[in-house]
Amino acid sequence: ASMRFCSSLLLVAVCALCAFLSLALPPPRPSNSPSSRVTYKAAVHQLSSVGSFEHTPKQNLDDTLSLFEAAAVNASLHGVEVMVFPEALLWNYGLQNRTTMLQYAAEVPPLAFNSSLCSSPLARTASDTLRRLSCLAERARAIVAANVVQYVECTASDTYLGVECPNDGFYLFNSEVVFENDGVLAALYRKRHLFSTSDILQQPKETEVVSFWSKAIRVQFGIFVCFDIEFEEPAVELWQKGVRDFLFSSSWENGPPLTDALNYQQGFSRLFLSNLIASNVGTTGYSSGSGIYHAGSVLNSVFDPTSFDGHTTLIADVPLLHSDIISARVGEEEEKGERGKEGEEVEEGEETGKKKGGSHIESGRESAGVTSSGQLPCTFSGVFAGITGACLPLLDHRHVAVAHKRVQCDVQVNIKQEGSTTPFLKEGKGVLYAFAFDGVLSFPGTPQGLPLSLCGVVMCTQNQEGGGGEGEGVVCLPNFDVSSDVTGIDITAKLPSSALVFPMVMLKGGQMLKEAADIIFTPPAGGRLPLHTGSTTREWGLSSSVPSPVVSALLYGIDQV
Numbered sequence: 001a002s003m004r005f006c007s008s009l010l011l012v013a014v015c016a017l018c019a020f021l022s023l024a025l026p027p028p029r030p031s032n033s034p035s036s037r038v039t040y041k042a043a044v045h046q047l048s049s050v051g052s053f054e055h056t057p058k059q060n061l062d063d064t065l066s067l068f069e070a071a072a073v074n075a076s077l078h079g080v081e082v083m084v085f086p087e088a089l090l091w092n093y094g095l096q097n098r099t100t101m102l103q104y105a106a107e108v109p110p111l112a113f114n115s116s117l118c119s120s121p122l123a124r125t126a127s128d129t130l131r132r133l134s135c136l137a138e139r140a141r142a143i144v145a146a147n148v149v150q151y152v153e154c155t156a157s158d159t160y161l162g163v164e165c166p167n168d169g170f171y172l173f174n175s176e177v178v179f180e181n182d183g184v185l186a187a188l189y190r191k192r193h194l195f196s197t198s199d200i201l202q203q204p205k206e207t208e209v210v211s212f213w214s215k216a217i218r219v220q221f222g223i224f225v226c227f228d229i230e231f232e233e234p235a236v237e238l239w240q241k242g243v244r245d246f247l248f249s250s251s252w253e254n255g256p257p258l259t260d261a262l263n264y265q266q267g268f269s270r271l272f273l274s275n276l277i278a279s280n281v282g283t284t285g286y287s288s289g290s291g292i293y294h295a296g297s298v299l300n301s302v303f304d305p306t307s308f309d310g311h312t313t314l315i316a317d318v319p320l321l322h323s324d325i326i327s328a329r330v331g332e333e334e335e336k337g338e339r340g341k342e343g344e345e346v347e348e349g350e351e352t353g354k355k356k357g358g359s360h361i362e363s364g365r366e367s368a369g370v371t372s373s374g375q376l377p378c379t380f381s382g383v384f385a386g387i388t389g390a391c392l393p394l395l396d397h398r399h400v401a402v403a404h405k406r407v408q409c410d411v412q413v414n415i416k417q418e419g420s421t422t423p424f425l426k427e428g429k430g431v432l433y434a435f436a437f438d439g440v441l442s443f444p445g446t447p448q449g450l451p452l453s454l455c456g457v458v459m460c461t462q463n464q465e466g467g468g469g470e471g472e473g474v475v476c477l478p479n480f481d482v483s484s485d486v487t488g489i490d491i492t493a494k495l496p497s498s499a500l501v502f503p504m505v506m507l508k509g510g511q512m513l514k515e516a517a518d519i520i521f522t523p524p525a526g527g528r529l530p531l532h533t534g535s536t537t538r539e540w541g542l543s544s545s546v547p548s549p550v551v552s553a554l555l556y557g558i559d560q561v
Contacts, residue, residue, distance in 0.1 A: 039317040040217045043075040043083040043142075044279040046290040046302060048310030051093045057103035060093050065132045067311070068146070075313050076140035081181070081217050083140070084279040086290075087147040087174075087226050087251040090129060094149065094200075098168060101200050105151035105172055106130050108188055116183030130177065130185070138183035143214055145247040145277075147225065149201065150175040150190065161190060162205030171202045176223050176249060180216060187212040187223055192234060195227040196445040203447055207233040211243050219245050219320065226250040229264055230450060232500050232530055232560045239272050239529070244321040248278040253287045256480050258384055258458065258552060260510050261289030262303050267502030267556065270296030270521055271528055275318050282310040289510065292316040296516035303510045305480060375402050377473040378435060378460075387452070389437030391474055394457065405438035406496055406537060407557075409455035414488035430461045430482040432550075433474065438496075451561055455493035456504075456542070456554035459484060480510040486550040490543040497531045497538045499557030505542075508549035518546045530560045 050067050051060035068085055075083055094101035106127035109117070117123040117134035126134075129148060137144040150173045154165035163171065174191035189210040194203040211222040222238035226249065229235070238246070246268075254260035265278040276293045291301030292314060299316035378391040390404040399412040411434040435458050440449040460476035495501060503521040505513050513519055522541030531538070540555050 038320045040219060040320070041079050041081045041315065042277045042292055042318050043078075043080040043313055043315045044277055044290045044292060045071040045075070045083060045085050046280055046282045046288060046310075046312045046314070047071065047086055047089060048282045049089055049092060053093060055093075057094065057100070061090065061104065061129060064089050065129065069132070069136055071311070071313055072136045072140045072142070072144070075315065076142060078315055080140070080142050080315060082143040082214070082221075082247070082277065083145070084247050084249055084277050085144070085146045086279045086281040087249040089251075089281060090147065091149045092251075095197065098166075098172065098200055101149060101172055102151065102170070105149040107152075108148075108150050108175065108177060109185065111185055111188060114184060117179075117185060118183040133177065134179050134183040134185070137179035137181055141181045143178065143181055143186070143216065143221075145176060145178045145223070145249060147249045148175055148177055149173065150188075161202075161208070163202050166202065172200065173204070174201050174225060176225050176247075178212060178221070178223065178247065180214065182216075186214070187221075189223040189225070191225040191228060193227045193231050193448060194446065196443060198445050198447050207237075209234045209237045209241070211238055211241070222246045224248060226252060227446075229268055230500075230558050231448075235268070235272065236500075236529055239274070244273070245275040245318075246272075246277065248276055250278065251281045251283075252289065253283075254289065254480075254510070255384055256506070256510065256551065258380070258454070258554065259504065259556065260303070260480075260506060262291055262301055262510060262512055263504040263506050263556075264502065265289075265291050265301075266293055266296060266298060266512050267504045269293035270503055270516065270519070271501065273321070275321055277318070282312065290314060292318060294319055294516075295321060296519070296521075298512055298514045301512070305510065378433065378437075378476055379473065380476045384441065387437060387439060387441055388473075389435055389439075389454070391433040391435045391458075391460075391476075393474075394432045394434060400434045402434045402436045404436040406494075407436045407438040407453050407455055408494040408537075409434060409436040410492040411455075411457055412488075412490045413457060413486055415484055415486055430459050430484075432457055432459050432484045432486075433476070435554075451559035453495045453499050453557035453559055454554055455495065455540075456491050456552060456556075457489065457550070458552045458554075459550070480506075480551060481508060482551065484550060485547065486553075487547045488543075488545045489550065489553050491541065491553060491555060493540050493542075493555040493557075494537040495540060495555065495557040496559045496561075497526075497535055498561055499559045500530050501528075501540055502554075502556040502558075503542045504552070504554045504556050505544060505548075506551045506553075508551055510551075513544065513546055513548060519544050532560075 050063045091104040094104035106129045117126040117131050118138045133146050152171040158165040176189045178187040180186045187210055190204050192207045211220055213220050220243050222243040252261040261280050269276040273295045278291050280290045282288045289303040292299040300314040302312050375390045375392045377388050379388045390402050392400045392402045402409050437454040440451045442449045459482050461482055520543045524538040542555050
């Protein structure tokens, strides 16, 4: 994933870092929490780069590992049992070329080695990076997940994970290593979906579905890395195998108003009814965002673009997700809304929508107070630059239908706006729009495009070239800090049946609705996972009656074609 690199010179010592690492603890659990619920204590470390292009690779690795060790010591004082570090911090300065990256890479021993790389005499040949990570886990008495670049030597005739041997004779994989609390290497996962690094690293063509059973806390953990969260491989297969706890390292650059790191993290936890332990880098206030989630509820999270602390540790007690908890949550979803009718095939470009009760709204007509005429082209800047969807301003109408290709989107909102009958900001800086998009978003250095199918509302600020007047297009500028006072929102979307659909609500400042019950997410009757047979589209629902400063609320689909 893309990230900015700090170029300042910083010498790191464990004793010094302990003094300034900030430890953000969640509020105490309510006294009425079920005493019988079993938990484990998890930590995520959101850390900034402490390396420099002026330093040698060894010095950068030493400084970064010292940072990791300081964070681990700090967390271990609070009884943390599992901790996750961000993606890329151990190798980001190697992205100049493959020769440089080779100096940051590590050979990973086979899992069958089954001995601590810290204390076993047989581990003397292990790389210094893996040895220190093993020692970190052993001394902290905690499971440790960290991101490294794995070196694998090869010959011209070799094929590994579906990839032919590169001309320079070695593979370099973005890899997640996990150590048990006794220092033993418990799991190795090679990132399946690279983001902006494919000119340096190899992207596997075969997906590894990696999980491990922790003997220490008796939990089965699944593993994936950053951009993997956008795809059904490997998460769906892990979930189908019964995995409900996930360790997630990332180096994520936010892209408001459509999405940010916390939105993806909470959306994943809600969609998969899972525990997600998610660590992100802390490069800047905008390129940050880490959290710990339980079936869509936020146990602890950090994101503040206005007051940035590059080194933060979050800790939370994570309840185990027993089958009865998941069954109860699914039952709640079914009770709160029946949106189970499978969609019919939609002609590309058809401007149609859905009103309450599932009645069809014909293109360009109004029915039962629903406006579907006059939709405008919407374009975005920032991470989503180049995509053009369709939108309608929520001005005189608070219930609109908008469509783009296969996506049909019905939006109804209630907005409290003092002194005004329109949902403009008081400062006049933005307008709330219903929005639909169906298309592919591409990124440099990224082998796979992102087929997106989106439906919802976004708060847009506009530049001078897109005034948003009648007949004009809308240019939506990314901003966390514009919002409208929404007292209720209800979204119904027809999206491709093969889409992985995340429910996302982002508030002013990039914050979230904390409790799972604050959002009613209604998957189709066919289930919450992508379907690759049957009808072309399916219907999803997202609603909330919690008054909140909404920046965006989306059914965010990634078509798994």
